[in-house]
Amino acid sequence: MGKYNFQEIEKKWQQYWKNNKTFQIDPSNDKPKYYILDMFPYPSGAGLHVGHPLGYIATDIIKRYKKLKGFNVLHPMGFDAFGLPAENYAIQTGTHPAVTTEKNIQRYQEQLELLGLIYTPNTDIRTCDPSYYRWTQWIFLQFFNSWYNQKNQKAEPITTLIQHLENYGTDNLEAATTNEKPLSAQEWRSLSYKEKEEFLSHYRLAYQSYAIVNWCPALGTVLANEEVKDGVSERGGHPVERIPMRQWFLRITAYAERLLQDLDLLDWPTSIIEMQKNWIGKSRGAIINFALQGHNEKLTIFTTRPDTIFGVTFMVLAPEHPLVPVLTTETQREEISAYLQKINARSERERLAETQKVSGAFTGAYAIHPFRGTLLPIYIADYVLMGYGTGAIMAVPAHDSRDYVFAQFFKLPIIPVIEGTDIEQGANENKEGTLINSDFLNGLNVTQAIERIINELERRKLGKSKITYRLRDAIFSRQRYWGEPFPIVFDGDTPIALSEKELPIVLPPVQSYKPTGTGESPLAALTDWVNLPDGKKRETNTMPGWAGSSWYFLRYLDPLNTDYFCSLEKQKYWMPVDLYIGGSEHAVGHLLYARFWTKFLYDLGHCTVQEPFKKLVNQGMxxxxxxxxxxxxxxxxxxxxxxxxxxxxxxxxxxxxxxxxxxxxxxxxxxxxxxxxxxxxxxxxxxxxxxxxxxKMSKSLHNVVNPDEICQKYGSDTFRLYEMFLGPLEQHKPWNTQGISGVANFLRKFYSLYLDDKDNLLITEEEPTFEEYKWLHQTIKKVSEDIERLSFNTAVPQFMIFTNEMHRLKCHKRAILEPILVVLAPFAPHLAEELWHRLDNSPSIFEASYPKWDPRYLEETHFEYPVSINGKLRAKLLLPLNLEKEEIEKAVITAPELQKYVQGQSIKKVIIVPQKIINLVI
RNA sequence: ACGGAUGUGGCGGAAUUGGUAGACGCGCUAGACUUAGGAUCUAGUUCUGCAAAGAGUAAGGGUUCGAGUCCCUUCAUCCGUACCA
Structure with a gap:
C-alpha cells in the first residue's frame, strides 16, 4: 500500500495554485464563460465548522470541472464585512470593528485555503472597504435621484418627473408614489424649494418616512429584530419598546409586479419561488367606497371578494385608521379609547399569543350599504391591519371565518350569499357556488359575480378593481456605526444628495462605539463631522447589512475599476451568474433585494440583465x-x-x-x-x-466538529470527498466522523494504483484491455453527468467502484490511470495534481482538458435479462442484444431454469422490454 | 391554519425516463495477520426461516404485465409564513 502523505502534498499544491494563478480568468473573451458564485459570507469570529464548507466544496468542484471542460470560469470570494457582531464586540472591548473584521477574514481565508478552496485572484472584496462602499453609496444616489414611471414600467431620473410636473402637474402621471393629492402644474410651480422637495420625496425611490423600531431605553439603542427575544433585549434582557423613528426606505413596492413575474424565468428551487411569491403577496380584488352616515368622508375598503357585497353586515377599521377619531361618537369615545389603550399596552408577544381571541370595539358610527342602503355598524378591531390594503374591511361573516367569529362574539347578523352555505357551521370560504340574496348578482357564479359587481361599481363610481401586494417598502437605515454612511446632508429637514464627485463618504473614526442614548448612531456624537461649515448636517444613520450584498456579484466582474462600479462590457460577457449556491435562510431577504437592485440598475442602463442569478441551489445543513x-x-x-x-x-x-x-x-x-x-x-x-x-451544529450543544482537525487527521481531499459523499447537496444530513474512514481508505487505495509503499511508480505503458477501457469510459460518463446535475454523492461511489475494479484487474496502465486523474481532479485536487506530476505531466492538471467518453467501450453485445413471472423475479438469462422479440420469447419459453415455473401452465402474455426486463404472465 | 419539502436496512444513502429495491460507504459478524487493535486484509450482512420459500420502500387503497417512482386518503418529521380582507 502506497504511502499517501497528504499533509505534504496538499500544502505544496495549494501554494502552487496560488503562486501560479492557476485559476486566473482568461481576459480574451473567446471561451464560453461560466460564472459560479457562493453566497457572500459574513466572517464571524467563531470560524468554520464542518457544515459551512459544504456549498463551497460543491462550487469548487464545479469550478475545476468547468475549467477542465474549457470554460472561462469566474469563481470569486469576498466578504460581507459590515455587521452587528463586530460592532457589538467593539462596544464591549473598544476594538475597532475594522480590526476584528480583518482578523476574522484572515482566519476565514486560511481555513478556506486549507480545504483546497481557491478563488479567482483579486476578488476578495470587502463591503467595508471605501473603494467598495463608494459604489454602494453611488447606487443609493441613483435610487434617491429616481422615480418609478408605471406607464413604461421602469425607473427614470427624477428630472423627467420634475419636467412632467412643470408642464402638467400630476395630470396623466402614473407613478409609484405615496402621494395621494393631485397637483396642477401651476400649483407645483408655486411651491417653495422645500415644499417641492417634500413633494418629490413621495416619488423618489429612496425616501424618508417613519417606521416602528425596537427601542431599548436601558441600552439606549435601537435593536435589530434578531436582537430581541420575547420582548426583551437578547443582551441583558432589558425591556424593548416599539416606537416610530425616522428611517430611509427603498421603494421596492414599485417593482412588486416585475419581481413576481420574472420568478418564472428562474431555475430556482420551488420552495424559494413560493416564499418570494408569498412575500410579494399579490391579490386581486376591488376597492369600494362606502358612504358614512353624517360624514362627508368616504370609507374606502379593499376586498378580494366583491361578489359577497350583499353579505356585508358591518365594517371593521384597523385601530390606527385615521378615521377612527373622526367617526367615534361621544357615547362610544370611552369604550374606544379603552380598547386602544389595551392594545397599545400589550407587548408584541402577547399580541401574537392572543391572535385567536376576539376583541374589538364599536365606534358608534355607521356606513351605508352602497346597494341596499342599510346601515352598517363600524367597529375597530386589531384583526384588521393598517399596513395592508386600506386598513379597513367590509365584513362578510358568512364567507370569512374571522368576520364570522367576530360577528358571533358581537351578536351581529350573518347573511349567506352563496347557495349551500350553512351559517350554523361557520364561514363558507369556498370560492365557487351560485350567488343568492344578492339582488342583481343572484344566479351568477363567483367568477361571473366578481366581474359583474366590479363593472357595476365602476359604472356608479363606487369603486374599481384593484391589485394589492403584501410587500412593504424596505427600511434602508440603521442607527449603528459599522455600516456605510449615507451620501446625504440635511438643510433643516430637507435631505440633499451629495454629488458623485464627493464619494466615498468615509466612515469616520469614533471615540466610542457605545450607543449615544438618544437612539441615534454613534456618528451623531461626532459634532465636527456632522456639522458642516455651511450649516448643513450630515445624515448619521448608516445603511443596513443588505446594502453591500445587493450588488456585490457585479463588483466581482470588475473589482479594481475606479471610474465605474462595473463596466457594461464585462457585465455583457459575464452576467448573469450561472450558478448560485447558498443557504435557504436568504430566501426572501438578500435574494429579493439583489433582484430588486439589479432591475433598478437595468432600468437606468447600468446593468445588462434583469435577473442576476439564473440558477440557484440551496445546500442543506x-x-x-x-x-x-x-x-x-x-x-x-x-x-x-x-x-x-x-x-x-x-x-x-x-x-x-x-x-x-x-x-x-x-x-x-x-x-x-x-x-x-x-x-x-x-x-x-x-x-x-x-x-x-x-x-443543529452549535457551540452551545457541544457538538461542533472542526474542519481543521479533520484535515489534519485525514487530509482535505478526504474531507472534501466525504462531505460530498454524505448525501445530496440540497438535503440536511447529520455529520458522523466515523464514516470518513471509508473515503480515506478509498483515496489510499487509489494512490496505491500509482505508487507502491516504497514510493516506486507502478505505472506501465501496456495497452489496456477492453474491460479496463470500459471501466474508464463508464466512469468518465457517470462522473461528468453527475457533476452536471450536482449529484456529487453518486459520483464518489463511481470512483470507488472504479478503484476496486482496477485493483481486481491489477491494472496500473497509464492509458487508464492518466485520464482518470483528470476526472478525479475536481474532487481530490491535491492528490490528482500530485499524481499528475508524478506521471511526468506539467504544468497543472487543471490546464489539461477533460477526457471524452467513447461510446464504443460502453456498447454491450449481451444483456442479462431479469425474467419475472407474474412480476416475481425468477431467473436471469444472458441474451445477445441483436435478437428479435420472437427469438427472445422463444429463448425464454425454452429456458431450462424456467421450466419448473412454466410447466403445465399456459403463458398468457410475454412482455419484453429491450435491455430492461422480461415478464411472463401465467 | 396555510404553503413547501421529506419519509427506503442498525446508520448516511443509491435506484436519473414506471422495469433486477437496498449500489457505495459506515457499523456489525466471522476468519486471517498481529505483542496489541479503535491498524490492515478476506468473506458475510433488509427481515422471517435450517432450508425451500415468503414478506418488504411511513400506513391504507387504486391504476398497470410490472409501482420506492404515477393517482387518491391518512400519518409523521422538518422549514417558511402567520389575523393579508
Missing part, C-alpha cells in the same frame, strides 16, 4: 451529532441511554471530544464539568454509553 449523558432526577447518578425508558432523567450535552464512538471518557468528563466530579456512572460492559441526538 450539516447537522451535529450530539452525545447525551442522562442524570437521574434528584440524584447524582448517570444511567446509560438504553435504560432511560420510564425514568425521570435530565439530559446533559456532553462535549463530543470527550467521547469515542459514544463511549464516555468519564474522568475527562468530570474534569470538564467539576460540578459532577462526585457523580456515579452506571456502566454497561465497563463503559458508559451516551445517547445520540441529531440537531
Amino acid at each position: 450539516i447537522q451535529g451529532r450530539s452525545n447525551i449523558a442522562y442524570k437521574l432526577k434528584d440524584s447524582n447518578t448517570f444511567i446509560p441511554a438504553t435504560q432511560i425508558e420510564g425514568k425521570e432523567v435530565i439530559p446533559i450535552h456532553v462535549d463530543i471530544n470527550l467521547t469515542y464512538e459514544d463511549r464516555l471518557d468519564i474522568e475527562a468528563f468530570k474534569q470538564w464539568r467539576p460540578d459532577y466530579k462526585d457523580a456515579t456512572f452506571i456502566l454497561e460492559n465497563g463503559e458508559y454509553i451516551c445517547g445520540v441526538q441529531i440537531e
Whole structure:
C-alpha cells in the first residue's frame, strides 16, 4: 500500500495554485464563460465548522470541472464585512470593528485555503472597504435621484418627473408614489424649494418616512429584530419598546409586479419561488367606497371578494385608521379609547399569543350599504391591519371565518350569499357556488359575480378593481456605526444628495462605539463631522447589512475599476451568474433585494440583465451529532441511554471530544464539568454509553466538529470527498466522523494504483484491455453527468467502484490511470495534481482538458435479462442484444431454469422490454 | 391554519425516463495477520426461516404485465409564513 502523505502534498499544491494563478480568468473573451458564485459570507469570529464548507466544496468542484471542460470560469470570494457582531464586540472591548473584521477574514481565508478552496485572484472584496462602499453609496444616489414611471414600467431620473410636473402637474402621471393629492402644474410651480422637495420625496425611490423600531431605553439603542427575544433585549434582557423613528426606505413596492413575474424565468428551487411569491403577496380584488352616515368622508375598503357585497353586515377599521377619531361618537369615545389603550399596552408577544381571541370595539358610527342602503355598524378591531390594503374591511361573516367569529362574539347578523352555505357551521370560504340574496348578482357564479359587481361599481363610481401586494417598502437605515454612511446632508429637514464627485463618504473614526442614548448612531456624537461649515448636517444613520450584498456579484466582474462600479462590457460577457449556491435562510431577504437592485440598475442602463442569478441551489445543513449523558432526577447518578425508558432523567450535552464512538471518557468528563466530579456512572460492559441526538451544529450543544482537525487527521481531499459523499447537496444530513474512514481508505487505495509503499511508480505503458477501457469510459460518463446535475454523492461511489475494479484487474496502465486523474481532479485536487506530476505531466492538471467518453467501450453485445413471472423475479438469462422479440420469447419459453415455473401452465402474455426486463404472465 | 419539502436496512444513502429495491460507504459478524487493535486484509450482512420459500420502500387503497417512482386518503418529521380582507 502506497504511502499517501497528504499533509505534504496538499500544502505544496495549494501554494502552487496560488503562486501560479492557476485559476486566473482568461481576459480574451473567446471561451464560453461560466460564472459560479457562493453566497457572500459574513466572517464571524467563531470560524468554520464542518457544515459551512459544504456549498463551497460543491462550487469548487464545479469550478475545476468547468475549467477542465474549457470554460472561462469566474469563481470569486469576498466578504460581507459590515455587521452587528463586530460592532457589538467593539462596544464591549473598544476594538475597532475594522480590526476584528480583518482578523476574522484572515482566519476565514486560511481555513478556506486549507480545504483546497481557491478563488479567482483579486476578488476578495470587502463591503467595508471605501473603494467598495463608494459604489454602494453611488447606487443609493441613483435610487434617491429616481422615480418609478408605471406607464413604461421602469425607473427614470427624477428630472423627467420634475419636467412632467412643470408642464402638467400630476395630470396623466402614473407613478409609484405615496402621494395621494393631485397637483396642477401651476400649483407645483408655486411651491417653495422645500415644499417641492417634500413633494418629490413621495416619488423618489429612496425616501424618508417613519417606521416602528425596537427601542431599548436601558441600552439606549435601537435593536435589530434578531436582537430581541420575547420582548426583551437578547443582551441583558432589558425591556424593548416599539416606537416610530425616522428611517430611509427603498421603494421596492414599485417593482412588486416585475419581481413576481420574472420568478418564472428562474431555475430556482420551488420552495424559494413560493416564499418570494408569498412575500410579494399579490391579490386581486376591488376597492369600494362606502358612504358614512353624517360624514362627508368616504370609507374606502379593499376586498378580494366583491361578489359577497350583499353579505356585508358591518365594517371593521384597523385601530390606527385615521378615521377612527373622526367617526367615534361621544357615547362610544370611552369604550374606544379603552380598547386602544389595551392594545397599545400589550407587548408584541402577547399580541401574537392572543391572535385567536376576539376583541374589538364599536365606534358608534355607521356606513351605508352602497346597494341596499342599510346601515352598517363600524367597529375597530386589531384583526384588521393598517399596513395592508386600506386598513379597513367590509365584513362578510358568512364567507370569512374571522368576520364570522367576530360577528358571533358581537351578536351581529350573518347573511349567506352563496347557495349551500350553512351559517350554523361557520364561514363558507369556498370560492365557487351560485350567488343568492344578492339582488342583481343572484344566479351568477363567483367568477361571473366578481366581474359583474366590479363593472357595476365602476359604472356608479363606487369603486374599481384593484391589485394589492403584501410587500412593504424596505427600511434602508440603521442607527449603528459599522455600516456605510449615507451620501446625504440635511438643510433643516430637507435631505440633499451629495454629488458623485464627493464619494466615498468615509466612515469616520469614533471615540466610542457605545450607543449615544438618544437612539441615534454613534456618528451623531461626532459634532465636527456632522456639522458642516455651511450649516448643513450630515445624515448619521448608516445603511443596513443588505446594502453591500445587493450588488456585490457585479463588483466581482470588475473589482479594481475606479471610474465605474462595473463596466457594461464585462457585465455583457459575464452576467448573469450561472450558478448560485447558498443557504435557504436568504430566501426572501438578500435574494429579493439583489433582484430588486439589479432591475433598478437595468432600468437606468447600468446593468445588462434583469435577473442576476439564473440558477440557484440551496445546500442543506450539516447537522451535529450530539452525545447525551442522562442524570437521574434528584440524584447524582448517570444511567446509560438504553435504560432511560420510564425514568425521570435530565439530559446533559456532553462535549463530543470527550467521547469515542459514544463511549464516555468519564474522568475527562468530570474534569470538564467539576460540578459532577462526585457523580456515579452506571456502566454497561465497563463503559458508559451516551445517547445520540441529531440537531443543529452549535457551540452551545457541544457538538461542533472542526474542519481543521479533520484535515489534519485525514487530509482535505478526504474531507472534501466525504462531505460530498454524505448525501445530496440540497438535503440536511447529520455529520458522523466515523464514516470518513471509508473515503480515506478509498483515496489510499487509489494512490496505491500509482505508487507502491516504497514510493516506486507502478505505472506501465501496456495497452489496456477492453474491460479496463470500459471501466474508464463508464466512469468518465457517470462522473461528468453527475457533476452536471450536482449529484456529487453518486459520483464518489463511481470512483470507488472504479478503484476496486482496477485493483481486481491489477491494472496500473497509464492509458487508464492518466485520464482518470483528470476526472478525479475536481474532487481530490491535491492528490490528482500530485499524481499528475508524478506521471511526468506539467504544468497543472487543471490546464489539461477533460477526457471524452467513447461510446464504443460502453456498447454491450449481451444483456442479462431479469425474467419475472407474474412480476416475481425468477431467473436471469444472458441474451445477445441483436435478437428479435420472437427469438427472445422463444429463448425464454425454452429456458431450462424456467421450466419448473412454466410447466403445465399456459403463458398468457410475454412482455419484453429491450435491455430492461422480461415478464411472463401465467 | 396555510404553503413547501421529506419519509427506503442498525446508520448516511443509491435506484436519473414506471422495469433486477437496498449500489457505495459506515457499523456489525466471522476468519486471517498481529505483542496489541479503535491498524490492515478476506468473506458475510433488509427481515422471517435450517432450508425451500415468503414478506418488504411511513400506513391504507387504486391504476398497470410490472409501482420506492404515477393517482387518491391518512400519518409523521422538518422549514417558511402567520389575523393579508
